[in-house]
Amino acid sequence: MKIIARKEFDIVHKTIMEIGKKEFLEKGYDGTNLRGLCKAADITTSTFYCHFGDKHTLLSALVEEAAVGFEQLLRSCLDEISGIVDECPENFYTEHYRRDIPLLLDYIYRYFDSFKLLALCDQRNDWNGFIRRLAMVETEYVKKISADVWFSKPFLEEMLVFIHYSFYAGLFETVIHNIPKSKAESIVKPLAVYQIKGWNRFAEEMEVMGLGELGKSQEDYLEAILVLQNQHSEVLSVDVARYMNFSKPSVCHAVKQLKGKGFLDVYEDGSLHLTEEGRKLAEDVYERHRFFTEYLMEMGVSAKQAEEDACKMEHIISEESFRALKMGLKKERGDRKTHGD
The missing domain is CATH 1.10.357 (Tetracycline Repressor; domain 2)
Structure with missing residues (x-):
């Protein structure tokens, strides 16, 4: 009996779907009346609600x-x-x-x-x-x-x-x-x-429009290339992709932009080399990164969190503010040493 009941339920369900599709296509959503739909399907509204909550559900x-x-x-x-x-x-x-x-x-x-x-x-x-x-x-x-x-x-x-x-x-x-x-x-x-x-x-x-100006991500690329060059004699795009956990197409596009702006040279063998201007910018970014990482860790921040926050802070602080902050901290540490704190 349960099998028969299930078959009957499925037949009715299919019928409602077919009639509903026909009604909606002919009359649109607003023009489709639930009572008329049930009449066309030869079922009661109670039966309809056993299958669908409302017209929108159908x-x-x-x-x-x-x-x-x-x-x-x-x-x-x-x-x-x-x-x-x-x-x-x-x-x-x-x-x-x-x-x-x-x-x-x-x-x-x-x-x-x-x-x-x-x-x-x-x-x-x-x-x-x-x-x-x-x-x-x-x-x-x-x-x-x-x-x-x-x-x-x-x-x-x-x-x-x-x-x-x-x-x-x-x-x-x-x-x-x-x-x-x-x-x-x-x-x-x-x-x-x-x-x-x-x-x-x-x-x-x-x-x-200025939307392609050197920003956070491109500074990150320069910094990554600098770090890799300090570790290895040769740096390829695939090394940068692996180091930054970026796709190779992403690195391809970044390299193209950085080369066009005079920050990077690409040799015939595919190796990447920072230009004088690119190295200076990369070293500035890396200096800020190390400074903020070390400072935050001194303040009790975990190494992982300090790294993450330093990655953000290194890009948004101005050169003037960074130099002033460095001088202020250097003076503070000197005062502590003088007073034996």
Whole structure:
């Protein structure tokens, strides 16, 4: 009896899903009446509530598989690209859009009705939330690739979310406007080119706008190269990546920027060498790092915490304040020694 009851429950559940999908597509969310839906499914409202809490719960059940699957596919594509693109973020985007847009478009048309439900029955900002999640996923991967090279400005991450949001909103316009797949393919190709060209241009403009100025992360790179050069006769990008726990593409981009600014030379064998100006800056940063680490440890801070805090303090203090602080502490220690404290 339990088996029969379960089969009957599953049959009714499937019927409600099918009728619900039909009603939502024809009438939209607001136009779909629960009483009318139940009548079309030949069930009572009590039976409906045994399967779904309300109309929105039914809609969520109809679109969940497609929405979750798309995000998983996107992450899978980005994982694969991250593993094979051993270059800079610009190349990451070029490969990503060239390889992955056809796959993503195929998935959209496989679940076309589900995405249309999600777009047209936009309740509780479900659609905007879905598109923003995709934008956040892509931004998350760009952050991994660039490893904070472009994230010294707090608003920049949100700027990238906006760019990614606009791309995925455009991609799903094919659903909203019922565009046939063959036509969608011809539309999406130039959209991909636009995104690739736009990203490359955006990277260039960041320098013009001053967003690519030497900041915390680039000072960290110079400091790391200095430390490694003091330990080894030769320093390669892979050594820096390992030391800083950054990806090789991140180091590639940083090296490119530091070389362009005259702080670093790259020899034919790939070895990295600080220029006179780069060494001076690296030594200044490293001096501040050692000073704050030692001082904090003298104050009773644990070695690990002192290192972490010194990494932050070394970048934000001005040269004038740092020299004054050093002189003040030196004087204080001299006074203690004089008075036998």
